Amino acid sequence: MSRSSSIPLWQLDDIVRRALDEDLGQAGDLTSEAVVPAEHRAEGSIVARAPGCLCGLEAAAAAFRAVDESVEFEALGRDGDEIAGGDRIARVHGPARSLLAAERTALNLLSHLCGIATSTRDLVRRIEGTGARVTCTRKTTPGLRALEKYAVRIGGGHNHRFSLGDAILIKDNHVAIAGGVGAAVERARAVAGHTVRVEVEVEDLSQLEEALAGGADIVLLDNMPVAMLAAAVTKCRGRAVTEASGGIDADTIAEVAATGVDLISVGWITHSAPALDLALDFEST
Amino acid sequence: MSRSSSIPLWQLDDIVRRALDEDLGQAGDLTSEAVVPAEHRAEGSIVARAPGCLCGLEAAAAAFRAVDESVEFEALGRDGDEIAGGDRIARVHGPARSLLAAERTALNLLSHLCGIATSTRDLVRRIEGTGARVTCTRKTTPGLRALEKYAVRIGGGHNHRFSLGDAILIKDNHVAIAGGVGAAVERARAVAGHTVRVEVEVEDLSQLEEALAGGADIVLLDNMPVAMLAAAVTKCRGRAVTEASGGIDADTIAEVAATGVDLISVGWITHSAPALDLALDFEST
Amino acid sequence: MSRSSSIPLWQLDDIVRRALDEDLGQAGDLTSEAVVPAEHRAEGSIVARAPGCLCGLEAAAAAFRAVDESVEFEALGRDGDEIAGGDRIARVHGPARSLLAAERTALNLLSHLCGIATSTRDLVRRIEGTGARVTCTRKTTPGLRALEKYAVRIGGGHNHRFSLGDAILIKDNHVAIAGGVGAAVERARAVAGHTVRVEVEVEDLSQLEEALAGGADIVLLDNMPVAMLAAAVTKCRGRAVTEASGGIDADTIAEVAATGVDLISVGWITHSAPALDLALDFEST
Amino acid sequence: MSRSSSIPLWQLDDIVRRALDEDLGQAGDLTSEAVVPAEHRAEGSIVARAPGCLCGLEAAAAAFRAVDESVEFEALGRDGDEIAGGDRIARVHGPARSLLAAERTALNLLSHLCGIATSTRDLVRRIEGTGARVTCTRKTTPGLRALEKYAVRIGGGHNHRFSLGDAILIKDNHVAIAGGVGAAVERARAVAGHTVRVEVEVEDLSQLEEALAGGADIVLLDNMPVAMLAAAVTKCRGRAVTEASGGIDADTIAEVAATGVDLISVGWITHSAPALDLALDFEST
Amino acid sequence: MSRSSSIPLWQLDDIVRRALDEDLGQAGDLTSEAVVPAEHRAEGSIVARAPGCLCGLEAAAAAFRAVDESVEFEALGRDGDEIAGGDRIARVHGPARSLLAAERTALNLLSHLCGIATSTRDLVRRIEGTGARVTCTRKTTPGLRALEKYAVRIGGGHNHRFSLGDAILIKDNHVAIAGGVGAAVERARAVAGHTVRVEVEVEDLSQLEEALAGGADIVLLDNMPVAMLAAAVTKCRGRAVTEASGGIDADTIAEVAATGVDLISVGWITHSAPALDLALDFEST
Amino acid sequence: MSRSSSIPLWQLDDIVRRALDEDLGQAGDLTSEAVVPAEHRAEGSIVARAPGCLCGLEAAAAAFRAVDESVEFEALGRDGDEIAGGDRIARVHGPARSLLAAERTALNLLSHLCGIATSTRDLVRRIEGTGARVTCTRKTTPGLRALEKYAVRIGGGHNHRFSLGDAILIKDNHVAIAGGVGAAVERARAVAGHTVRVEVEVEDLSQLEEALAGGADIVLLDNMPVAMLAAAVTKCRGRAVTEASGGIDADTIAEVAATGVDLISVGWITHSAPALDLALDFEST
16 A cells, blocks of 8 residues: 555554553453464455545554554545545455454544544535635644544645645734734744744734734634625735634535635634544454 | 543643644734734633523633633633623633734634534423433534533533443444344444443334343434334333434424434534534723 | 463563663674674573573563674573473574673573562472462563563462552552451442452451451452461352462462462562573584 | 662662563553452562562562552661561551452562662672672663662672773773883873873783883772782782772682772672572451 | 764764775774774774864764773864964873774764864954855765765854755856856746746846846845946845856955855865875873 | 674664654644645755765654655765755655654754764874874764764764763772772773783873883873874884874874874764754655
8 A cells, every 4th residue: 555645654553552551452362362262364355334535544554564564455446536435445364363452443443543534524525616725723633643644635635734834824822912813923923034824813804904004924714604704705815814713613615615704714623523433353264 | 710620631731732733833823913912911701692691711711711811811710600791701811922822722612512502401401301311422512522522511401422432332333234123232242241321222112122131221213203213212211311313403303302202413503503603802902 | 393382572572672682782793893704603501500490481572682683592492491400491693792682681581581480480389289370460560561571470470460550459558548458348349339349458357347348359368377378268168269468479379378378479479580590602613 | 768779769760660561561460450359459578488688679669659659668678677487667558459469569679679689798798807808890771780780889898890980990801902001091190191091901910010100090800810919919919900800709709808909890790699599468457 | 072073873873884984994903903802991082183173073983882881072162262272172081992993984074074063163254343254065975965064054154055956056067058048047036936946047138137027036146246246236135136256256256245145155165175184192001 | 785884774764753752742743743744745856055074864764764665765875975055865756744853853963964974084184194093982962873973974074882881991099099090991901801901091200100011002192292293103113003082183183193193082072073054855746
């Protein structure tokens, strides 16, 4: 399987090992040692119990490989594939004890990432045809940010900042300290020179004016009613990129996109997307 | 704040540092450096935007402390407290740049753990008065198992196995390999001696008979219709502890508990509980 | 060589790398660089200088593999084999510098684990035919617990708790705090529910009565004279599993086992078992 | 307590944390949580159950400090003190749960190091008045070398090489590859220049002649009968430092030292010294 | 000393510990143990032996603190200060052994960072009054990138990309693969949307046309003769930010800046700047 | 490629991974993802842009291997080879994205190590025919000591102490504490016994007398004018090894060597040697 994600292999392996350490502890798998003969080999399939967007095959493969290099992991699809309930998404073959030791870690990663990709894709589809993009936020699960942002991309979304060092994004607390949107943008503009984008969060149209006057590249239109959002977008045309945020969900995203906003950022696709239900079924042999 | 969780401090610090590394990257917080004077001090409160069960104060405190030991973190409650939307749950005071650098990591941890505790408590309340206990599973977020299991306890739930090394739990794949529930339980019984509990998953009443005959301590009654579950529970009385599992949610947990089952295990409280909405609001000064 | 232990590969590799870092330092092997040509290949055998129970082949193999993946390590037996002085237990073949760089680390691990397995087996044999089991304790060498517990199993012993999180074991200091054996067991029973075993240490028959009354699953009969131990075992029959501990050695274990006790726990097999004498002999070529 | 060992603090902390991770697992201390109230404070003493040489106070203190910085650890002696059975060697005071969580790790480290220091001191005393020094070898417990070598120094012994990079020590396998003691020493001499000592292992007097002719600084007289050893020592006087090794124990060390040899290296003081029996006794309060 | 750099404390501590591990090894400081009494306290100053730009006080402080928390480190200036040969830049006070153990690590870090800041400042001064900025590259010393980029900022320079994930910079190898500058910029533009800057390296004016036509935000004018550079800058005015690179040094930077270019990137300030000569002088007491 | 350095593989991999983490961040290589098709394969050569001494092929290979095991790295020479500007020193072949992701890390390591080896070789050649050796110091780049000392050896130099635990070297600060060169050497001699070399720094001939009288094995003649150095060397003949240090560079090393001194230690070859200019050129395909 060729590597499709850009997550360095050792970062993936680190995540997998930490998860395996959690799951195997010091005593290893008591049940398999008691019940499964050491030499028993098995074959099984990872099966979807619900429809969704496939994501995380490499992470699952890494879990099996970390436990036992002799396990064969055959992907039956690619990240980004649409899957239906009942679909087999990968096959594994190897010592039964090794399969059982890696099973939970592989499924936990895979179902978490599929969950994010699935929720993202759902939103993306709801705004297809508009020019808007779905983006994620920094509201990610501690330790899994790079993987979760990858899942967002697989689902058709875009990534906003990976870290506080990626770009300047002035939020309400910064504005309060700087003494206003205009002052904050000016300070940022001076430091950033012409190579770093400056984004600023605004709550109403008067703050928006200040932001545009100060030379903001992107404005984050936070928690605005749709009508105000539309007015704001109109004002920004040709002057700044627009981003909507704040409690946007599957029910409301279409009307938000209809305002012509460029970006719609949604926190819950990384922090609250439900996991996709998956299982590893052994074949009778 | 005295430490109420039993998670060793360095394990918590490891999780916090990994999350901070994700969020600060190599370049640190560009925005604060540009907009917030180095000597500016600020004060703020972590505020709940929705009702729930408070959980993770220590983790939040650890995030601020890791960034800057001079930040004061004052908890305004204790893990396990019921909170309403609008409640302030902690106050922080210190250099504004430090508060801003730790903010997202602290909130991500806190809202994740509050989410789990809140979902758990909701289930627990729905079965109050029955003898049943809500337990979590090994379907946890990779890297966060110990914290998530702590959140389940705070929500009033109980922890099942932390790892594969804690106890013997024979599942369908093991049964298939061993050639039947009876054979599997016997093998396990022989290895386990009298100090390790043997649990086995059964799908119907005939498998249940085998399990009881083999001397299982606990039977996992998986995906049974309520009537069959009730029959199974009756059969087990005085002979084995009973555990129900499989797609149980807030709507169905009461009728499951009414069967008299001892344990009800629910995967989604750790893998899919929505995060609780929290924010850090700076005070105007 | 198939993996017989349940210690995850990366945990073994961690131990091996830490040991190799200690032994190679930053400067590497000055002697080999000075005396052994880089291209020189060698062949050698790991030879026992004393009889014992073989244990740790995987750890030894991991040491050679970590230094140089091109080294061939051929096990000439399996963990658990009885070996005599002079027996060859493994052969290695590869670049001489690599063999010499890994030699000490491989032998240190192997002789330590063989030592534990050998001492354990000796005790196990002395009580053969009784129903008693030899178990180890948490008195292990820091950093090596999982490997040492594995060596105990290979020697025919059983593992007690791996960590404080595995089970409840109420000891004298807990009893003092709780205000008596009965009170301590009751508190534990309430928390543990029906899925966690409760063990309690008792020093005399009156404490034993309290323990049984409180519903202890296992009683640890600490430092009892043999006659008292026998009486205690009789009292417990059908009510609780019994475990003897306290200064039991090769001379006394048989009479302890003769009381009918279920478990005999011995600290020194992990903290003071003498290492087995082993060497790596190069063949003349 | 001032730091007497030269082991960097973070290396000690690493060892302590790894040991605590082994002992606390993910679930923490189930027993204390069940039986000991969170707010209960306790006071206790670490007491020797047998006489010996005290060693490892800092390591014990580090274990308590790592679990809970609020624990007070008061050393009642210094590393190197002679202690009798029954002596109290340290007092601890703090939250009872914290004391119980650190207890086993602290005692495991302390009893291991005291054991090595005690065995070393015994040997050192048996050769007092001769000019010989007891030295340890690289036969140490994986992961604990620096601490074990410290314990040897505390017991009055001396450290030989810490790692393969410290000095040149040509052993039998090197000699075989180089084609003789003389050839090996010459090669080493050429590389080493005048700043690195060259030591070579010899098995008889003719090899010794070669070693001296080649310019060895130190000769390791391995497994020689006492008479041959004495002859070798005489030959080396004024020409090379002498080191005896091979199966030397408490019974034979005095006659070895009587030959006038400079160094006596003993592997078992680090790999097989029995641990000193210690306990933590809580005071009734 | 307040923290002026934005390098997270634990990242700094990691670098310091790794360096201390290199310098102290397992045996610690043999010389100090032999020559300096354990209780001896000393006082000393870090003194510049040459003029330059001060940088790295926090890193130096971290080295002393890591060895011994009781060492007092008093900065006598701030990062960014101009220093003359002979200037004292910090004072340390504490146990002599601790000062000596940390000395080399502290000086190695400080002299490396001062070296970079000094070389950077020299370049910055040579172009003062022009609008050009000196920027560094990704040609940094492995393991020290964040610290080195901080030193560049202290010297008055600016940071370009911290990592490959910060921005799009299309270089010659990418152009070759994409089949031309225009095609490469177009592909990048499509992916990047309006939130990520696209920079492209061009070697002549015709490539520059393609870049501008494609909508590049920044053009990297690589290795151009000054006349061509000037022409390129003129072409870009109002259309793209310009960056010059390629073998620019102290002798040539002024004429490069005179072309009106916006950014001048210089690799050698991070990979080849000579260290500043510093020493720790103990006071006679 | 066989491994010529004695740096353990995992230490090299650690350095490489840390550097790759710096360079890839969490987002990976944005440019390649945007511009280079995932399936595109490329071939390229690492080319020297200036003459020098080749060093670090293994480190470069490790960088490509860490990113993608399928990349083929073919060394076109060996560490220690003389290379001319324009020479190709290695070829790489594999997925273009993988080559581009590893490129900077591989080149940064290689050019740093080539730089040290080149500067060292230059010095070594200037004193060819004298008996003097060029040695490095502990003034190394934090985190890279073992690699840098390897580069010194490749350049024909010799390594002095790797760490403070390798040998005793009494410097001015120690002398001040001990109350004179003689007293310091005596204390060291007493502790060191006959197995550790004692070196002492002296600044004039009277200190030299003290050093020799005290039995120093090596004297470090620091910052002496050449005439004094020559006199000192004469005095030491047959009594101690001599080492010159202090501001010695390419211009002065020959006259220093002409004094007959044994060792010449030079700090700047590890802390300030300019990197060798190298590039990765893709082939047109």
